[in-house]
Amino acid sequence: KEKKKKVPKPSSKMATILSLNPLAIRRFSSNSQCYLHRTMRIGQAAIHFQKNYPVSFVGFLQFSKRRNFICAVSKDAEESFKKTVEVDRLIDTLREASDKELPQIVVENVLAFNESFWIRLAARADTCKSDDDKKDYEELALTVMNIVDRLVHKTNEKIEASTDVLKAILKPVIDEVEEISWPLRDPEAVSLMEKEINQREQEGQLDEGFLAEVNAQLRQATKDGDKPGLEAMLQKVLQLYASRVLSKRSYAKKGNEVLKAEQFLETIIKAPEEVWNKLLLDGMTLGKGDISPEELYAVIKKRMERTLIRTEGGSYQQRVLIEYLKGIESRAGEIVRVLQG
Template sequence: MKDYEELATSVMNIVDRVVHKTHEKIESATDVLKAILKPVVHEEEEISWPPRDPEALKLMEKEIVQREQEGQLDEGFLAEVNAQLRQSKEDGDKPGLEAMLQKVLQLYASIKLSKKSYAKKGNEVLKAEQFLETIIKAPEEEWNKLLIDGLTVGKGEILPEEFYAVIKKRIERILIRTVTDTLWPCIFNV
């Protein structure tokens, strides 16, 4: 009988720890998002986008880079940003917040997509891949100019078909990596 009591106590302790860790994760993701938005959100003012202080956006980007390096931008963080974005869209009364959250997702994607380069194959430079990576790393305000200067429909040398092909290939790589990262622990009980 005593063994069952000890087992029940152990199970309850484990459940309690799991619940506690889950709450910590949720709070952590919210705190990380608040820290990222801190340079552009001022409690006493209406949320405006773009921020009045151009330096604020750089501080926000710096915070995202730091948090990503610390491993704090995980699926919980993305879920929090998406939940806040969905809520902001439903409420419809804070378009500035909606734009900020979209910018957070854009910066996050840029960091993640910039981690691995596909612009070189051996000694050969793949110009369309290099062009895509330039756009990924560039601020949103520069995208139109980069596209005009890089594609043959403008002043550039990259055919739109080539550009679409590397975008499609990048999406496929991301999907394969995401599925692998998600399924790997499930398959091997890691």
């Protein structure tokens, strides 16, 4: 009888590293901002996996429809092998990196530091023949975890700061029981919000972290469906932000010439969303004005192109600004359809 091969157990120090590893990553759907959260994991996961795998493979061979299961196992094994190769490539990159390069590599691959990574790193450390090599792996694991911990801490600080900024902006519309009454009781509340947004934007506090926080809160409010006031005010925050940022650049003058279509668009951009209908009726040729719908659509399209060039691709800022311009375009289209019967 063939002797069963003993699966090497991780060293006590590396098992401790696994049990202390706190990292798990939760990613929200719309793009792109990651929130890092801590969670505890059982350090013996690697041992459990290695013990059970040969048994499960033998079990598959005992089924009557053996061929199908063999194909399934083969496919799973192929996928598992590919993932292992990717993890090994990352581990080798980390080992070869200098102290200066290592933090950047960790940041760029932060989503890769999951349970499979740490199990593979422990397995490679356990197969080392020399104590020096094993020590290198243990030091690498601790260094990577320290970098990830700092990244988690820094991310949490940014989230907390962004939450505080949002609370300050929404303060004028929050009542005594910390709820947003809807419709708003104080007509000046939105003006106070706008003033706060302008001040915070000038101080550079309305960054990507802030926009990510507003979008996350808005998604949750929309999902809950029981806080129409909060949902409306979060949408208003994004509108006020877009109006502020887009108004900082003017394209209404070309030398001494005033471009009336550009000037008309900038008037709408600066105005509250509640008065867009009146402005469009008064400004377009279908109403009382001298700007044709085609001219308005053209300058909106041009402003979108400029915005795409001047903002980072896929950023929350780009998305918010483009959505604001699309909102103006959509409203103009509705007015045109109504006036044309």
